[in-house]
Amino acid sequence: MALIVQKYGGTSVGSVERIGAVADRVIRTCRAGHDVVVVVSAMSGETNRLLDLAKQLQARPNERELDALVSTGEQVTTALLSMALLQRGQDARSYTGAQVKITTNSAFNKARIQSIDTQAVMGDLAAGRVVVVAGFQGVNEKGDITTLGRGGSDTSAVAIAAALNADECQIYTDVDGVYTTDPRVEPRARRLDRITFEEMLEMASSGSKVLQIRSVEFAGKYNVPLRVLSSFSDGAGTLITMEDDVVEQAVISGIAFNRDEAQLTVKGVPDSPGIAYAILGPVAEANIEVDMILQNMGADNTTDFTFTVQHVDYEKTLDIVRVQAEALGAREVSGNPKIVKVSVVGVGMRSHAGIAAKMFKVLADEKINIRMISTSEIKISVVVDDKYLELAVRTLHDAFELDAPSALIG
């Protein structure tokens, strides 16, 4: 008997029929002898419907009120799924984020979970109930409703699994696992049976949309085995786990890419300590997430500073950076929203030299100009013009033989 946390996204609970199908799946897990906690998103379309109402009433909806508004979407799903379970004879009980005391900080729309009170949930499980928790939401110290930001239901599920010390956290989506790259871009992309937390984290932070990045961080930090599966078909999906548990490992696990980035550059900043903070501090204060950050020496004892943000934050970031740049006496601020980031990811990189060199050569052979490079221990990311996205992904997928399951190291 295990304790399983299952998370179902918006399309999986998009209609009463689908909620019924989720109830059937949950009950199958119960009948296999497991305790089940279910975390649900809003029914697909509901969050957008609410956002649309909000925007009709306030041009830039107040962040606290927006969270109070959109959090109702998940609350509706929890009650409906509980009813579907009860109708099928399975005792169940719904909880909002506030009721299960998912305490977060006060960063409305982008809150971070600080603690979870598992007492009520444990009591229900002991009484044979399925517990249905609203994903994506929490409550701050003052009792205000907060949300974790879009996709935050994954994070809710993993955080609950960690707090409950669950045996596995299963994320049900509309895809049947993690692929070597997006099959819509490279039809020869292959589903991975296993991948490490680190690789998944790099895949997610590099643009793979399968899982929300913070959920993978959480899962890795608390060592919660995470499984991505399809709610529309059966299959083992992809298990995301510790490196030690992955016995056969390819050099490269996948090619990730992110269309949703924009680049900003501050040129000719007088080089002195604290430059990075002076530029990025106000950006962080505006709750804008910065992805890649590069700092190069420029001419005449000045430095050039480049970073990327999400498209949605591009204009706002430009405004902030222009103010800072002027204060710092920088020569020039420029930006480019028409870029993409392409990354190769794999823990095998650690033991195999020359991956970066091979990547750059493959791209150069296709005459793809590289605008930025950023590396981590198990990832190499390049920023290129957005028109090269498909070409870059397919060329790299082919060069690293990702379609062949035999490309493994012992």
Added chain:
Amino acid sequence: MALIVQKYGGTSVGSVERIGAVADRVIRTCRAGHDVVVVVSAMSGETNRLLDLAKQLQARPNERELDALVSTGEQVTTALLSMALLQRGQDARSYTGAQVKITTNSAFNKARIQSIDTQAVMGDLAAGRVVVVAGFQGVNEKGDITTLGRGGSDTSAVAIAAALNADECQIYTDVDGVYTTDPRVEPRARRLDRITFEEMLEMASSGSKVLQIRSVEFAGKYNVPLRVLSSFSDGAGTLITMEDDVVEQAVISGIAFNRDEAQLTVKGVPDSPGIAYAILGPVAEANIEVDMILQNMGADNTTDFTFTVQHVDYEKTLDIVRVQAEALGAREVSGNPKIVKVSVVGVGMRSHAGIAAKMFKVLADEKINIRMISTSEIKISVVVDDKYLELAVRTLHDAFELDAPSALIG
């Protein structure tokens, strides 16, 4: 400067345009120098949409889950109205029933308010904010979401007004006040400027749908001046207040009627103490509200017991009563759902004899057979076959000269 609680029903907040109009009205009240707390219902249609989803998933939706589900409707409106106020430059903040700690008992779907914590609301008002509270909902001791039953938003508003010691509680509806009877039945019905709590209570409990009965009870108990107004037109509406404040008083204030009643009769119950409790105890335990209750001596030391319930509870009540009747050795259980209750209401009755006699004569002249009679100090109700409803109302309205504002006592 006064403290005003305003309550807006579902049609008043039925679209973003109407929510905007409500925001404008709230701001006009603020600009007149008043502090304002707004209590809102769900957007019209929303509660039914949610109920429909629930019924598709569970034939008889679980009561706790149903409250968790439908309470989202009001929460959505609070956030949207706050946004509309903020957009117009008026600081505002939304609260759910749980957040403002509207504590209720645990009778899901029909909960009763026990206490309200006014601390947060008072703090917001002191800071110049409009406070927007979700009507219809509360939270029990365990933190479960409860609802007060349909129309409960009126009760929420009055309870909040009482807790805050507000100067007036304004109930905005789709009618512009309280009428001598329903204008759809009697076109000569006249709007009343003032009516006493007691009369309004009798009108409401006798079927007038303008205000939810519990809200009038609350208002009378805590002496909260209550005003019914239209949210679609200007006008003073009808003020519901203490008898002392009503200087000119008609003998009869209005004719109320209720189509939503069904009659049950238990005949030939051996007459012994505790009969009423034995029959009605299990009915009350099933949370079914009983309206009129009559007990007559029958033949052979037995008693006949008659009472009315809402149509929706008719079949369930019959089942319960049949079990009890058999246990008590009663001769017969019968029921009739095709009845209506018609009532004449007025505090003037106290000082004017012969009202009942006049009422019975008027109905007899029209050959309307009276099936039950029930009287209070300021009300006389009769149950008649439903086909006589319109005839009875018009005849009584005419007989008591309710269309003439001159029919007053000094």
